[in-house]
Structure formats: C-alpha cells, structure tokens
Amino acid sequence: MPIYEYEPVNLNQTCNKCKHGFEFIQQINDEPLVKCPRCGHDVRKIISWCRAAVMEASEEHAHIGRKIAAYEKEGMWSHAAELADTHAEKIKDNQLKMRAIDNYEKAGCNAGTLEKHAKTNNTDVEN
C-alpha cells in the first residue's frame, strides 16, 4: 500500500499533526485527503514517488523471496539459485547472494562452474 504525504495548504491553519506535513497510508483508489484528520484544516497531497518506489521494491522482494522458497521446496535448486542470484545483483543483497551460491551448490555446480557461469552469463554450462 502506498504512503502518501500531505502538507498544510495554509501554514497559519495547522495543528501539531499537519504543521510539518504528515504521512497517510491509503489504498491507491482511495480519495485523497482534503482536510487534516485532526484539525480539519485544508491539506494537499504531495506525490511521493520515492516512497512508492521503495514500497514496490520491497513487495517485489517479498514476492521473489516466496518464489525462491517455493523452488527450494520443490528441490529446483538451479531455478532458486538463478532467481536469487539475479535478484541479489539487482538489490545488492549479500545474504541473498549467499543463498544463491548455496542453491547453486545444491544444484550440483561447484565454484569452478559457478565462475564459468558468471562469465558466460546466459550460456548453458550445465552438462
């Protein structure tokens, strides 16, 4: 769910909640607030792309985490490893990288093939 930021329209008509702006979690389809829920003075929404992006990334992260876990459960180690590896690169997550390496090992790749795999990238080295 996105977090929206609001700021007071009139700086002379504020309360402690809205004086410096405040955050409000809403469904994407909810009507934006027009009044501070505390003092009832006019507020306006500040579009907060940065926060929305962070939320999406963590949702994506949770989604991928579940997918990796599902692969692991099925014993599809190379699938789990590749997904973890790709995602670890993207989000710079060392823990996930270790999980990828662990899964690569379970998939039967030793460090040597792993290195080769990294170099050849998309070429299939499992033989």
Ligand SMILES: [Zn+2]
């Ligand atoms: Zn207020």
